[in-house]
Amino acid sequence: MESTQVALVTAAAGAGIGAAVATRLARDGFDVVVTDIHERRAMEFAAKLSAGFGREFRSYALDVTDEDAVSSTLAAVESTHGRLDVLVNNAGWSTIAPVAEMEADVWRKCIDVDLNGTFYTMRHALPIMQRNKSGAIVNISSIAAYETSTEHGAAYSAAKAGVLALTRVAAAENGTHGVRVNAITPGLIYNDFLRKIYPDEFFDGYAENRSLVGRVGRPEDVAGLVAYLVGPDAGYVTGEVYGISGGVHPHG
Numbered sequence: 001m002e003s004t005q006v007a008l009v010t011a012a013a014g015a016g017i018g019a020a021v022a023t024r025l026a027r028d029g030f031d032v033v034v035t036d037i038h039e040r041r042a043m044e045f046a047a048k049l050s051a052g053f054g055r056e057f058r059s060y061a062l063d064v065t066d067e068d069a070v071s072s073t074l075a076a077v078e079s080t081h082g083r084l085d086v087l088v089n090n091a092g093w094s095t096i097a098p099v100a101e102m103e104a105d106v107w108r109k110c111i112d113v114d115l116n117g118t119f120y121t122m123r124h125a126l127p128i129m130q131r132n133k134s135g136a137i138v139n140i141s142s143i144a145a146y147e148t149s150t151e152h153g154a155a156y157s158a159a160k161a162g163v164l165a166l167t168r169v170a171a172a173e174n175g176t177h178g179v180r181v182n183a184i185t186p187g188l189i190y191n192d193f194l195r196k197i198y199p200d201e202f203f204d205g206y207a208e209n210r211s212l213v214g215r216v217g218r219p220e221d222v223a224g225l226v227a228y229l230v231g232p233d234a235g236y237v238t239g240e241v242y243g244i245s246g247g248v249h250p251h252g
């Protein structure tokens with residue numbers, strides 16, 4: 001009998017997309033490995049999933065900027081589960097400052113979490129997927145990768161644009177190994193934590209005046225797209241970037 005497919009999600013115990021993706025993949029039958037920089041929240045969230053779905057989900061404290069920790073976590077997943085079918089790179093961080101005022105430490109931290117962290121997890125997940133000749137990776141980028149906007153900050157925009165290049169090249173390298181790699185560029189996907197990053201005016205009238213569907217995005221919207229991209233219907237989809245923004249940021 002085929003063993004249950006295993007999915008690892010980074011930053012899965014937060015307030016937004018990561019937790020929704022983990023929940024959706026658990027609902028779709030995956031054995032979800034919950035990872036987050038915040039150990040207690042990761043444990044609590046895995047316990048919540050275990051109670052909700054009536055099966056055991058593991059958690060690991062994982063800072064994606066720590067390559068040694070990424071390497072040992074992926075090794076632990078392979079030795080425990082014997083496989084890794086899906087990797088969702090969700091960890092993200094930003095502080096908004098104009099380039100002329102940005103501290104180099106802020107630049108480096110943003111590149112480290114959003115871009116280097118995505119590279120580290122891919123670097124250590126891909127050999128497992130290649131050995132199994134199967135896998136799907138979804139990298140959560142952002143519309144910030146494309147836009148001439150002051151809303152996101154150059155460090156975040158540069159990191160998320162880098163994620164798109166990383167996605168495309170990794171897809172080219174791994175298609176014949178049975179591994180697909182895609183990226184998603186969400187627009188505003190509301191969670192309360194965003195209020196700490198963006199000014200109130202950013203949210204005012206967004207649903208009424210900017211979104212084409214009269215509401216802001218929800219983490220579950222992105223989770224549905226991730227579920228498609230890692231599922232059997234997306235077998236011909238790789239090296240692609242999917243927008244999800246309620247029509248606010250169309251690309252094509």
Ligand SMILES: NC(=O)c1ccc[n+]([C@@H]2O[C@H](COP(=O)([O-])OP(=O)(O)OC[C@H]3O[C@@H](n4cnc5c(N)ncnc54)[C@H](O)[C@@H]3O)[C@@H](O)[C@H]2O)c1
Nearest residue numbers: 011014015016017018037063064090091092142186188189
């Ligand atoms: N929310 C949005 O509007 C939006 C829009 C476009 C892109 N995104 C991207 O989607 C992803 C999820 O964002 P979200 O807002 O839904 O929140 P989220 O709660 O899913 O993810 C944020 C989490 O990242 C974690 N994190 C920060 N640094 C980390 C590190 N070094 N290692 C591991 N985890 C770390 C935090 O603990 C937090 O829990 C991020 O990559 C973000 O850049 C979000």
